[in-house]
Amino acid sequence: MQTKRTILAAAISLLIGNHAIAASESVQDQTGTDNVADVVQQGDTSSVTQRQNGTANVVFTEQRGVGLTAESDQVGSGNISVTDQSGSNGSVAISQDGQYNLATILQSSVGVGQSAAISQAGISNLAYIEQLDGAGNAATISQNGQRNATEVFQVGRLGKRYTGVQSGDGNTAFIEQSGSASADTEQTGTANVIRLTQDGFPYGAYASISQNGTGNEATLDQRSGGRYSSGDVALVQIGTDNVADVVESGGFSSFSFTQDGIGNVLTAEQGGRSTSVVGRSTGNSNRVDIEQDFDGSSLVIDQNGTANEIDVVQMGYYSSGTIEQMGTENYASLVQTGAWDNVQQYDATIMQNGTGNSAFVTQGP
Numbered sequence: 348m349q350t351k352r353t354i355l356a357a358a359i360s361l362l363i364g365n366h367a368i369a370a371s372e373s374v375q376d377q378t379g380t381d382n383v384a385d386v387v388q389q390g391d392t393s394s395v396t397q398r399q400n401g402t403a404n405v406v407f408t409e410q411r412g413v414g415l416t417a418e419s420d421q422v423g424s425g426n427i428s429v430t431d432q433s434g435s436n437g438s439v440a441i442s443q444d445g446q447y448n449l450a451t452i453l454q455s456s457v458g459v460g461q462s463a464a465i466s467q468a469g470i471s472n473l474a475y476i477e478q479l480d481g482a483g484n485a486a487t488i489s490q491n492g493q494r495n496a497t498e499v500f501q502v503g504r505l506g507k508r509y510t511g512v513q514s515g516d517g518n519t520a521f522i523e524q525s526g527s528a529s530a531d532t533e534q535t536g537t538a539n540v541i542r543l544t545q546d547g548f549p550y551g552a553y554a555s556i557s558q559n560g561t562g563n564e565a566t567l568d569q570r571s572g573g574r575y576s577s578g579d580v581a582l583v584q585i586g587t588d589n590v591a592d593v594v595e596s597g598g599f600s601s602f603s604f605t606q607d608g609i610g611n612v613l614t615a616e617q618g619g620r621s622t623s624v625v626g627r628s629t630g631n632s633n634r635v636d637i638e639q640d641f642d643g644s645s646l647v648i649d650q651n652g653t654a655n656e657i658d659v660v661q662m663g664y665y666s667s668g669t670i671e672q673m674g675t676e677n678y679a680s681l682v683q684t685g686a687w688d689n690v691q692q693y694d695a696t697i698m699q700n701g702t703g704n705s706a707f708v709t710q711g712p
Contacts, residue, residue: 373397379404390415401426412437423448436460444468453477454484456503461485469493479503492516502526506551515539526571527551535559542566545577552577562588570596575620578602586611597622604648608633619644630655638662641685646670652677655699660684663711669696677704684711 371388373395382399387409395417397406402424408417413435419428425447430439434456441450442465450465451474461484463476473496478484480503487510488497495513502525509522511532518534520541526548532541532555539558546552548571556565563584571577575598582591583605591613595602602617604626611628615637622639626648634656639646643665648657655672656679663685670679683693693710 418442434461438462440464440466442466445470445472447471448473450474451476455479456482456484459483464488466490467495469495472496475499477501478507482506483508485509487511489513492518495519498522500524501528528554528569528577530554531556533557536563537561540564543569545569546571547577549574550576553579555581557582558584560584560586560589564589565591566593567591568594570594575599578617583607584611589613591615593617601625604628604635606633611635613637615639624648626650635659641666644683657681663693664690666693666710668694671698673700674704675702677701678706680707680709682709682711686712 371393373386375384376398379401381403383405384397385407386395389411391413393410393415395408397419400422404421405427406419408430410432415432415437417430417439420442423445426443427449428441429451431453437454439452445468448467452463454461459482461478463486465474465488467490469491470493472490474488476486476499478501483506484501485508486499489512491514493516495518497520499509499522501507505527507524508529513534515536517538520532522543524545526546528545528547541556552569565582578595578597578600580595581603585607587609589606589611594616596618598620600622602624607629609631611633613635618640620642623645628650630652632654633650637659639661641664644661645667647669650672652674655677657670658680660682663683666683668681677699679697681695695708697706
């Protein structure tokens, strides 16, 4: 079945303001058995293109506003696509190839363009994008495999962008952003989980999370740096059952950490201004715990081996720490503290190589 409609009508003032002409175009092309398509349009220069090929695919699209475009292309069986747009200059593209994939996009905006794209290939993948208030939102979800799920929720106030890729089986990503945030996530493998929450008000935040392997879990909560621009966070996990839990609230701060191996655990909380962490843990069952605050502190960690542990507390101005571990069951503790009225700078370096070594460094008033 193929349907093509072109409608020229007087604008309905209660719905679309001062626009004098509303032009809607809908193209539907279905081939197969028991496919369903539904289109509702209202506004200026709206356009919908739906194509289905296979069995029991379902598409629903509803558009209201100015200059909106929606496309849906489904091939296979039992795929469902739902699109709802309200506002202006929004664009939605959904393409599903396979069986029993579900995609949902809801956009609502009264200003500047939103854009969302979902592409799924495989079986029983789930995707959800919801962008509410306007000003340059953009979200992209691409999934390939089986039983992958991505949930994105972006709220207004200036720009915001998300790009995600998942490939494999049973991977899950939860993304929530509010206020000038930007993110990139990528997962490859089986049963990996990403939880990302960002609020970059007022100047923005950036997060990058990449996981490759099985059963890895990364949680990042990046909060607004107040009147300062939020930081940049990059997390990479490779291997099996690695866990990263990071809270970043610093202004102009940076946090970068890679875990490569099996069962490594990272826990970190960073605040202050212009603070930085650069770290890497390679091996199995290693643990790193970081707490860093105040202004200008920096930390470098290089951990390699099995069952090594590092605890760091830096709570003073412009302190710096470097820790290198190599071997098995080594332990390092670094504590450098200050006070709001004390700008004394502290520097420390710990190097361990072997088995069962312990080191404790404490500096501060």
